[in-house]
Amino acid sequence: MNTKNSTNSASSILTVLFLMFLVVMNLNGQTTEQRLKIASNNKNIELASFKSNLVSDYEMKRIQLKEVAKLNNWKIKETLANGKKIELQEIGEDGSPLYYETYSDEAGLVSRASTLNTNGMLGLHLDGDGMQVGVWDSGVALENHVEYATRIKIADDQSEVDAHATRVTGSIISTGHKKEAKGVASMASVVSHDWTRDKIEVTEAAADGLLLSNHSYGIKADRVPDWYFGAYTKVAQDWDKIMYNAPYYLMVSAAGNAQKSRDNESPTYGTTTDGFDVLLGFTLAKNGITVAGANSKIDGNGNLKSADVSAYSSFGPVDDGRIKPDIAGNGGSVLSTDSSSNTSYNTSSGTSMATPGVTGSLLLLQQYNEELYGSFMKAATLKGLALHTADDVDAQGPDYKMGWGIMNAKIAAEVLYNKDFTSHIAEELLENGETFSLTVSAEDNETLIASISWTDLESAYVNRGELNNSTAALINDLDIRITQNGKTFLPWKLNPAQASSAATRGDNKVDPFERIEIPNANGTYTITVTHKGELQNNTQDFSIILSGVMMTTCSIEAPEQISLEKTEISSVDLTWDATTDGLYEIQYKEVHQQEWSTEYITINNFAWNGLIVDNTYSFRIRTFCSQNVASEYSDPVTFIFQGEETVLETFNTLSIDSEIPFSVYPNPAIDEIQLNIKTTDSTVFRILSTSGVELKMDSATNSRINVSDLPTGLYVLQIQDFDVNKSTKFYKY
Structure with a gap:
């Protein structure tokens, strides 16, 4: 067995990373070059072939659909009494009519995305500038609404303008002319499509570098037989295939509003009135994020005070026991744009409204990663980050109602910022027979959280009519373990046969995301990632995320004891107390100069040449412990250069009087x-x-x-x- 070892960052690595940061720090948004780079990572031959098959299949099925609909007196499109629009999308393999319906009867606040925005508490100014998201819905959004008029592209020009699509779009990108209706990513842009050719259009967009798409709709639950609920069907298989072949693309879909519908009379757990096992269609794809609706209270510091699942939000589990929904967002009474005029607004509820809040939050996290590190995350990393940092609700661990908890973009952004300091985020590759190993030190008495996430191949197995078939859809089964002093810590798992019970720790054989938590962690831990059986295609990309760790021994205290080590005719050598694994930013200037000169070094010694006798100079320093985390500057030291007689001076008679209160x-x-x-x-x-x-x-x-x-x-x-x-x-x- 081969072992792949990964060690903590040393100062030389930190130097390279920081110099990369200096190059990329002014980038913002998704450029054409970046879209091309993302596209170059796709399996483009497979995507092109799959798109061709989808187009042929679509054209053939549309003819069949019209014939079967006419024979059975089914309406292709229908507006229900409650105003909701539905459309016959496909005929199931068992002959069932598969109708799409919209899932709706301040999202940014609950997801904590507002803390990332301009004027947010993190001071990050992340509003989605230059970023783009795809929205597929029952129609297209109103193009000229004042909240986003210049930031929307209508991809399906012949499609009907739709109120639901307009509300979803506004929830993501509204500027905030009406403050309560401000979108999560208020400077981003949307490409708006109707849902008729969703898989075909997403395949094309993902091939061109699309990062995220929002789908606040799904299959209508009251028009399919019970075996559809929780089943891995061809529609889930198709979406998994798209995401596997386009590893930067992530689908975000609404869980649905069927909790109280009593549509499934044969759930995997409990009775129909319990609300379990009512997810269906693409909400059950392994690789996407499925969003539940939540009622939440957030304090002024962005902390979750209380939360419970919304009364309408659909519950899992998947028939094979997977954790779905994945995460929850706010879906209650969300004010957003409306299509009745370009200045109209409306309030609605449902997982339709929870989903764009999560989609917008994920878009901001992609923007932040690009600003910090000059690139976008793979979809598995982005999904893993969201689930890794979600706020746990009630009992420890995930559940089949709200997945891993409430979306917390604030904590996710902090984990990104602290990368290589108190967190670790890496995109790795596991080969057949290989073990990935990483040894880390815990951040004293904090909770150590370790998770892995991967985009799995589509399953060859598709349910074609068997009720509650538990065949696992997972193809490549990776495992994460943490060990310390002979003790092994295991990931969370759920049992579909006891769907209302709390999560337990054990061998998770069904989910493409695994997470381990160790409260009050102390000391050194070894994290390993392995796999069961043979890996399909011989390799599997995966993303690993750690928080509550010390990835370096570097101290963020300002450097102290700055002193003169040597003086010569026209130069001085300055030294200071060394910090392990630190990168030093030194700033120096003649006292009357406006701008500091800046250099970055890894040794605690600086030779300053070209000094002029009787001129006064200032010097200060700070320590970078990772690309983003740095100490305060040291107190500046000042000296009048006198050649070999130079001494550092302390000034006590400055015009800033230390006794005067500063205001x-x-x-x-x-x-x-x-x-x-x-x-x-x-x-x-x-x-x-x-x-x-x-x-x-x-x-x-x-x-x-x-x-x-x-x-x-x-x-x-x-x-x-x-x-x-x-x-x-x-x-x-």
């Missing part, structure tokens, strides 16, 4: 703030978000600072001048 005015500010203290030519200010992200740094000239370029919100202002540091908070209108 700014006006506060709140509009365009400018003024300091209540005088500044020198060497005074530097920094403006940070309340979460510590540096937004602006410059000289504080004449005790005034321009803040007109900042969005509305609360900020931290820091002032530094030689050995003086002061800080305060201010609010910008």
